[in-house]
Amino acid sequence: MANELPVQRVEVRFVGVPPARQVKSASGVSEVQVEDGVLRCVVSGSFQPFLEALRGHEVISFTSTPAPSSDSEFREVQTW
Structure with missing residues (x-):
């Protein structure tokens, strides 16, 4: 399991309209939502690839937090 790729939940606030189309097509990016x-x-x-999709768009804030691994999510579900 040491070779697992890091998975991060990301939230970015923009001046103007976020570049959703570019971000959705970036390699390694999923679950794109804009509001x-x-x-x-x-x-x-x-x-x-994600950062390249943001190029040319003014970012106000950027937050990245580790996403829980699927194993830990599975354990949480089982404890219910």
């Missing part, structure tokens, strides 16, 4: 100038998504592995 009120805020783009949320999951980035697996390298951030480079």
Whole structure:
């Protein structure tokens, strides 16, 4: 399991309209949602394709937090 790619939940606030189309087509990006100038998504592995999709768009804030691994999510569900 040491070779698992890092998975991050990301939230980015923009001046103007977020580049949802570009972000959706970036390698390693999934679960893209846009609401009120805020783009949320999951980035697996390298951030480079995601960051390239943001090029040319003014970012106000950027937050990245580790996403729980599927194993830990599975354990949480089983404890219910």
